[in-house]
Amino acid sequence: xxxxxxxxxxxxxxxxxxxxxxxxxxxxxxxxxxxxxxxxxxxxxxxxxxxxxxxxxxxxxxxxxxxxxxxxxxxxxxxxxxxxxxx
Numbered sequence: 001x002x003x004x005x006x007x008x009x010x011x012x013x014x015x016x017x018x019x020x021x022x023x024x025x026x027x028x029x030x031x032x033x034x035x036x037x038x039x040x041x042x043x044x045x046x047x048x049x050x051x052x053x054x055x056x057x058x059x060x061x062x063x064x065x066x067x068x069x070x071x072x073x074x075x076x077x078x079x080x081x082x083x084x085x086x087x
Contacts (some may be wrong), residue, residue, distance in 0.1 A: 003041060 058065055079087050
């Protein structure tokens with residue numbers, strides 16, 4: 001719920017009334033908590049965005065599959081396996 005509220009543009013100062021609607025008035029979320037969580041989500045997003053992709057998961061699932069360089073070539077290779085009438 002907090003990422004959704006963040007994405008809708010609620011600042012850390014005016015989220016409390018919205019959160020209370022969902023969790024009740026006893027929700028213990030301060031501006032500092034939201035700021036800390038936001039910083040953690042941003043760090044997680046940054047790490048996810050910068051992760052290495054050279055170890056593609058396909059080779060673990062289908063080790064006999066050949067490496068495809070891009071979707072254009074992959075599609076062309078798949079279409080080449082079909083009869084000309086189906087292409």
